[in-house]
Amino acid sequence: MIPEAIQRFISAFSRLPSMGPRQAGRLAFFLTSLDKATREELERALHVLGTMDRCGECFFVKQQDAAACSICSDRTRTEAVLAIVEKETDLLTFEKMGAFRGKYLVLGKLAERGILEPAQKLRLEHLKQTIRKRDALLEELIIALNPNSIGDFTADFIAREFKDLAKKITRLGRGIPTGGEIEFADDATLAHAFERRS
Amino acid sequence: MIPEAIQRFISAFSRLPSMGPRQAGRLAFFLTSLDKATREELERALHVLGTMDRCGECFFVKQQDAAACSICSDRTRTEAVLAIVEKETDLLTFEKMGAFRGKYLVLGKLAERGILEPAQKLRLEHLKQTIRKRDALLEELIIALNPNSIGDFTADFIAREFKDLAKKITRLGRGIPTGGEIEFADDATLAHAFERRS
Numbered sequence: 001m002i003p004e005a006i007q008r009f010i011s012a013f014s015r016l017p018s019m020g021p022r023q024a025g026r027l028a029f030f031l032t033s034l035d036k037a038t039r040e041e042l043e044r045a046l047h048v049l050g051t052m053d054r055c056g057e058c059f060f061v062k063q064q065d066a067a068a069c070s071i072c073s074d075r076t077r078t079e080a081v082l083a084i085v086e087k088e089t090d091l092l093t094f095e096k097m098g099a100f101r102g103k104y105l106v107l108g109k110l111a112e113r114g115i116l117e118p119a120q121k122l123r124l125e126h127l128k129q130t131i132r133k134r135d136a137l138l139e140e141l142i143i144a145l146n147p148n149s150i151g152d153f154t155a156d157f158i159a160r161e162f163k164d165l166a167k168k169i170t171r172l173g174r175g176i177p178t179g180g181e182i183e184f185a186d187d188a189t190l191a192h193a194f195e196r197r198s
Numbered sequence: 199m200i201p202e203a204i205q206r207f208i209s210a211f212s213r214l215p216s217m218g219p220r221q222a223g224r225l226a227f228f229l230t231s232l233d234k235a236t237r238e239e240l241e242r243a244l245h246v247l248g249t250m251d252r253c254g255e256c257f258f259v260k261q262q263d264a265a266a267c268s269i270c271s272d273r274t275r276t277e278a279v280l281a282i283v284e285k286e287t288d289l290l291t292f293e294k295m296g297a298f299r300g301k302y303l304v305l306g307k308l309a310e311r312g313i314l315e316p317a318q319k320l321r322l323e324h325l326k327q328t329i330r331k332r333d334a335l336l337e338e339l340i341i342a343l344n345p346n347s348i349g350d351f352t353a354d355f356i357a358r359e360f361k362d363l364a365k366k367i368t369r370l371g372r373g374i375p376t377g378g379e380i381e382f383a384d385d386a387t388l389a390h391a392f393e394r395r396s
Contacts, residue, residue, distance in 0.1 A: 001268065022287075048207070071199075
């Protein structure tokens, strides 16, 4: 009943995150209604993602033919401060803020059970080796994981692992979001904000 | 800062329905983490959508090389009953139900202002011509639009336009959804259910 091309699109695209069969179906019909040029632009945009690779230092994406990603190869950034983030999009959010001029380690999406995957442990191990090869410890290691139970659990683990490799290990401040209202803060947020008053 | 291939993907895909720049960004990074074979499968699935065309009778999608869509070319379906639906996905939902063995007209997404676009008027006009060319009126025209103000407004308009072309013009029943609870029905739904009690 459903045309084969549509069916094929749905089964391929509904495996993507935050895309169920319903959304994939709607998308398929929308795409058939587009003109050829627009659809080909989407095809090409999808295709060129294949030219991306992973940076061997920070594990952010990089161009396949580049030695390292644009951040790791930026000499104006300091190696002495490093932020561990979960996702590439977290890194981009940091970059948009603009105040951070150190390096990163992208850890990769944390599993819901809070146990690091072998690939994630390897990334941390790689960072340890890199620091050990230098003459100096990190001035500061910022563990910038989400402030929830899995993020906290993982941050505790990382802090223990790196305690001899950084002079200072910090986490992001917690409290009431700027522009937020005390009245609407949940208990945990308010308790953190109260504790960290200054 | 954002690699060009990622940026290009975001700007192309964030124009799709229910896909903002944030979701497109997350999708882009997810796609770079896929193996080549999976990514190529997605590329091909997107590409073959280009082989789809629109059926000249009901305006559902059809294979480019087919004369009509699989429904219009199905001789076991009756021409005497026709359902007007808004979207292709509405048609598929009807087909999944299985009880309907007539034909369709896909009208296309209704504008929020409730005014039919020229292309939609042409589709209705095409259907009128098709019925006029036959010896007989439609036995039944089912106007299967969503039960909201724009759907109702459009259904009223269509009912007037087709009043001389169908023996019976019907709309979908309204009431409390099967499995739903009276307590949670909103006023309009309960009023409809009460009015249409039987």
